[in-house]
Amino acid sequence: MIQGSWRIVRLGLKSLMLHKLRSSLTTAGILFGVASVIAMLAVGEGAKIEALERFRDMGVTNLIARSKKPAESLSNSQQSAWMPIGYGLQFEEADLIAASLPDATVIRIREIKKNMQRGENFRSSIVVGTEADFLEVANMRVREGRWLSNVDNERLANVCVLGATLSRLLFPLENPMGQTILVGDDDRYRVVGVLAEQGRTAGAGSTPYDECMFIPINTSNRRFGVILTNRSGGSFSRERVELHEVKVKMPDSTTVPAGAKILRDLVERQHKDKNDVLVTVPLELLKQEEESKRMFNIVLAVIASISLLVGGIGIMNVMLATVTERTREIGIRRALGAKRKHIIQQFLVESGVLSALGGVVGVALGIVLPFLITIWFDQKTIILPHHVGLAFGISAAVGVVFGIYPAWRAANMDPVDALRHE
Amino acid sequence: MTEREIIAEFVDVHRHYTMGDNIVRALNGVSMQVARGDYLTIMGRSGSGKSTMLNLLGCLDRPTSGEYRVGNRDVSRLSDDALSDVRGREIGFIFQSFNLIPQLTVLENLEVPLFYQNRVGAESRKKAEYLADRVGLGQRLEHKPLELSGGQQQRVAIARALMNDPLFLLADEATGNLDSNTEAEILDLFDDLRSDGVTIVMVTHNPAVAERADRTLWLKDGEVEKLIENTRQTATVAAGDAAGEQA
Incomplete structure (x- = not known):
């Protein structure tokens, strides 16, 4: 049985070798179809995982209210640089949010850009003023030493915890623990801890937490005040900001929608007209992302189907030509005792072999392509085994499905006419 | 005539085709018999019904009416699959244009008929080698x-x-595409097969070929015109003349 099947495949290959160029071109149609399906799925999967990670970094049970400079204030600031522009979340609001969401953990964050110096090492980065619960809410870990405590806050301690990257930059050779850092012109902070590397993009605005310095929020208030002066590239502006961000960690993801509604209502009451606070709900973004990924996948599937359909039409075209060319052979085989099913089998095997060959090479190419995409375009790609199996399976099925009609035509030729065919 | 085993028989066979409004009566009530060991040729002008008769004899076509018996079995109403089986088991086709399958080797070509009966294997290979030897192509x-x-x-x-x-x-004009020397060789091969007891039915329009057979069936307008018995003697002599090398 197996020997017989192998013989059929071998004879099929032999017939395909009669027209090497034509067979290879037909195979190429399927090949590129399969390769592009695998590559597209790998890119899609990579992008999906990347997006998921990004939102997970923000915390799927978190709600984030972030102060932002209102757009119209930009021009105002240039007219009266000395008049501070007030915007954003206030301390009272944070208390109100905490009171309205008793089950949630609410933390306040201030972000102030400062120059930091340690010996000859100099860096300009964000000083994040925050609280003891920050570590849990932001889902971060301490690598060495300890995190900021409530006592630090109460005592307005001049202590800091460094992000992993910042720690490396300020202390390239020595152990930072217990050392002091000069912040701004005359504030000194003692390092009590270093955070583990995050490798995430989420952080204080556009600065990853890995590059930030963390101090107690009360210390931040006392040292820097609420009026912040920005000097950059010769321009000068003053703003009055109490809180840059409030993070709310809900107990679990089922309570996120209700919490989001309460938070939005509270924020809207104060900031609707000024439009200076933005509420972000990572879970909603995640769902939106998943929704758009679903659409993306549907589009992908349609493109993939079309490319394989085109490949299939190529196969059908070639098989119809083959059947016509080999009419006489069909007549001979029928005269020698072949039944209709034998003829169907013969041509189905040929079209199946044609597309399976394309499938095999296509799978190989489809596995290589995502690596190249990752190298050249810095786009994360993930090849899932079932995607490879799916692409190959579809290619083989395409060969058989599109081979059916030509094979059926071959089998239903009248043997007498077929034998007379020149 | 001594009692002989009939292996193929036409009983009042008609084969009519409809072409537009016309009915073409290609065969019109033909009865004939082929006995085991026979060497029969079928002759006639073009349009006499030779090809139709060949197709029916080869089970490539079915009669409109009448009975065609192969072995002891009426095959005139069989299904397509069953007819394929009869062709595969009971009939050996030889065509004017050889009709070998070009992409297959000699050995693979020889195995084609057995392939459709699931009989390909060591035995079929042995048989192919034996028969290739017998026709003088054991090295090819x-x-x-x-x-x-x-x-x-x-x-x-x-x-x-x-x-x-x-x-x-x-056989359908088995020597039609060959030069006269090769024709003689092939006809000698048929003579050898016949003396080994192989039954041969050959459609031809070449009298020199027909004369080497035992009997010649003449068709005319879809009917049997005459059946001529060649004595073996005259057949040999006639063949000798044709080939120019036998006494």
Whole structure:
């Protein structure tokens, strides 16, 4: 049985070798179809995982209210640089949010850009003023030493915890623990801890937490005040900001929608007209992302189907030509005792072999392509085994499905006419 | 005439085709018999019904009415699959244009008839080697048909027709595409087969070929015109004249 099947495949290959160029071109149609399906799925999967990670970094049970400079204030600031522009979340609001969401953990964050110096090492980065619960809410870990405590806050301690990257930059050779850092012109902070590397993009605005310095929020208030002066590239502006961000960690993801509604209502009451606070709900973004990924996948599937359909039409075209060319052979085989099913089998095997060959090479190419995409375009790609199996399976099925009609035509030729065919 | 085993028989066979409004009566009530060991030729002008008769004899077509018996079985109403089986088991086809499958080797061509009966294996290979030897092509098993001369190709075709041990060989102008020397060789091969007891039915329009057979059936306008018995003697003499080398 197996020997017989192998013989059929071998004879099929032999017939395909009669027209090497034509067979290879037909195979190429399927090949590129399969390769592009695998590559597209790998890119899609990579992008999906990347997006998921990004939102997970923000915390799927978190709600984030972030102060932002209102757009119209930009021009105002240039007219009266000395008049501070007030915007954003206030301390009272944070208390109100905490009171309205008793089950949630609410933390306040201030972000102030400062120059930091340690010996000859100099860096300009964000000083994040925050609280003891920050570590849990932001889902971060301490690598060495300890995190900021409530006592630090109460005592307005001049202590800091460094992000992993910042720690490396300020202390390239020595152990930072217990050392002091000069912040701004005359504030000194003692390092009590270093955070583990995050490798995430989420952080204080556009600065990853890995590059930030963390101090107690009360210390931040006392040292820097609420009026912040920005000097950059010769321009000068003053703003009055109490809180840059409030993070709310809900107990679990089922309570996120209700919490989001309460938070939005509270924020809207104060900031609707000024439009200076933005509420972000990572879970909603995640769902939106998943929704758009679903659409993306549907589009992908349609493109993939079309490319394989085109490949299939190529196969059908070639098989119809083959059947016509080999009419006489069909007549001979029928005269020698072949039944209709034998003829169907013969041509189905040929079209199946044609597309399976394309499938095999296509799978190989489809596995290589995502690596190249990752190298050249810095786009994360993930090849899932079932995607490879799916692409190959579809290619083989395409060969058989599109081979059916030509094979059926071959089998239903009248043997007498077929034998007379020149 | 001594009692002989009838292996193929037409009983009042008609084959009519409709072409537009016309009915073409290609065969119109033909009855004939082929006995085991017969060497029968069928002759007639073009349009006499030779090809139709060949198609019916070869089970490639079914009669409109009448009965066609192969062995002891009426095959005139069989299904397509069953007819394929009869062709595969009982009939050995030999064509004017050899009809070998070009992409297959001689050996693979010889195995085609047994392939459709699931009988390909060590035994079929042995048989193919034996028959290739018998037709004088034992050294050419791995050659492709186009690497052989016309006469050699026809020898392969004859060996192929013998692979399934058919009831009879059915030849259609088997020497029509060959030069006269090769024709003589092929006809000698048929003579050899006949003396080994192989039954041969050959459609031809060449009288010199027909004279080497035992009997010649003449068709005219779809009916049997006459059946001529050649004595073996005259057949040999006639063949000798044709080939110019036998006494």
